[in-house]
Amino acid sequence: MRALERLDRVYAIGGGPGANRLGGSAEEQEAHDAVAAWMREAGLEVSVDPAGNLFGRLLGRRPELPEVWTGSHLDTVPGGGRFDGALGVVGGLEAVERAGQVERTLAVVAFRDEEGCRGRGVFGSRALCGVLGEGEAPELGRGGWLEPRPAAFIEVHVEQGPRLEEAGAPLAVVSRIAAMARGEVVFEGRPSHAGTTPMAGREDALVKAAGFVLRLRDAAAAVESAVATVGRLAVEPGAANVIPARVSVSVDVRAPDLERLEAVLAVVPGELIVIGAVEMAERPRAALLEELERLGLPALELESGAGHDAGVLAAAGVPAAMLFVRSLNGGVSHSPDELSAAGDIDQAITVLSEVLTRLGCGN
Numbered sequence: 160m161r162a163l164e165r166l167d168r169v170y171a172i173g174g175g176p177g178a179n180r181l182g183g184s185a186e187e188q189e190a191h192d193a194v195a196a197w198m199r200e201a202g203l204e205v206s207v208d209p210a211g212n213l214f215g216r217l218l219g220r221r222p223e224l225p226e227v228w229t230g231s232h233l234d235t236v237p238g239g240g241r242f243d244g245a246l247g248v249v250g251g252l253e254a255v256e257r258a259g260q261v262e263r264t265l266a267v268v269a270f271r272d273e274e275g276c277r278g279r280g281v282f283g284s285r286a287l288c289g290v291l292g293e294g295e296a297p298e299l300g301r302g303g304w305l306e307p308r309p310a311a312f313i314e315v316h317v318e319q320g321p322r323l324e325e326a327g328a329p330l331a332v333v334s335r336i337a338a339m340a341r342g343e344v345v346f347e348g349r350p351s352h353a354g355t356t357p358m359a360g361r362e363d364a365l366v367k368a369a370g371f372v373l374r375l376r377d378a379a380a381a382v383e384s385a386v387a388t389v390g391r392l393a394v395e396p397g398a399a400n401v402i403p404a405r406v407s408v409s410v411d412v413r414a415p416d417l418e419r420l421e422a423v424l425a426v427v428p429g430e431l432i433v434i435g436a437v438e439m440a441e442r443p444r445a446a447l448l449e450e451l452e453r454l455g456l457p458a459l460e461l462e463s464g465a466g467h468d469a470g471v472l473a474a475a476g477v478p479a480a481m482l483f484v485r486s487l488n489g490g491v492s493h494s495p496d497e498l499s500a501a502g503d504i505d506q507a508i509t510v511l512s513e514v515l516t517r518l519g520c521g522n
């Protein structure tokens with residue numbers, strides 16, 4: 160199956176173990192170049208916006224109408240999986256090719272730096288919609304869209320959880336995307352000699368950070384369906400015999416709604432970027448559900464705990480929807496063990512291409 164071969168090609172970029180195409184890296188660029196070549200092979204019109212997002216367009220019979228987009232991202236976390244992001248781009252390209260020319264222009268988009276392992280995440284989609292934060296990529300300007308706003312956006316993505324596997328269903332339509340907060344908290348200490356400074360007189364930034372990590376864990380555990388993660392600590396000066404002077408701590412908090420998110424954020428000293436929970440749009444969501452029914456598949460709807468570019472576009476007013484593909488191996492993701500079945504992927508591409516055709520019909 161061509162989509163799987165292409166996913167393997169993209170997965171091989173950057174070497175193992177796992178996928179290693181961090182946002183902004185040469186490996187992310189290599190993946191964009193490979194996909195751009197496949198887009199050209201398919202006869203699509205290829206372009207790159209000022210934020211580096213890649214577009215492949217199959218021009219419609221009425222190109223003056225707002226376009227219909229599909230896609231996802233090609234960057235990964237360190238040691239990531241084969242499907243997260245890449246499936247939505249590679250599968251989106253297959254679906255557009257299968258759909259062929261319709262009234263509206265169909266576009267496949269690969270957004271930049273969705274994961275934000277080193278930054279705030281969903282960079283490309285936020286830049287596209289003109290909603291970057293203070294100090295982020297000032298050269299891109301503020302407030303304007305980088306491309307004409309589309310009529311709809313559909314993102315295919317692996318579920319990244321166990322619910323479809325447990326339900327014995329290959330696909331599901333996403334109802335809403337959870338609220339999330341991401342950022343950095345810094346703790347300051349007083350550096351001094353590890354061998355000569357008495358324990359009583361120390362001001363150790365890492366000890367302060369450690370207390371915060373535990374408070375954050377307890378705060379999330381106390382709020383239903385909330386989760387919080389510290390995935391990165393940067394300790395300065397970072398020497399075994401110097402009491403830490405400064406520690407920056409990454410903070411990632413998710414919850415089904417803003418109220419629960421804020422209950423966890425109460426223990427975070429500092430400002431994080433907050434993205435509220437967002438509903439997927441009625442029309443594309445209904446079109447996806449109808450297509451599942453037409454194929455005789457269970458018409459399941461699931462909430463997404465993970466963040467996605469579709470959430471950014473939805474928050475910016477684009478009618479957006481998502482199709483989840485069953486994750487195997489207990490739903491593990493952000494790991495080389497991430498797995499989905501060829502048959503499920505093929506069905507997702509079929510559903511997507513039918514829905515792109517319907518949404519692209521011009522009315």
Ligand code: GLV
Nearest residue numbers: 274464465466467
């Ligand atoms: C994207 O993978 C996220 O962090 O939700």
Ligand code: MN
Nearest residue numbers: 243244273316
């Ligand atoms: Mn993803």
Ligand code: MN
Nearest residue numbers: 236243274493
């Ligand atoms: Mn991811």
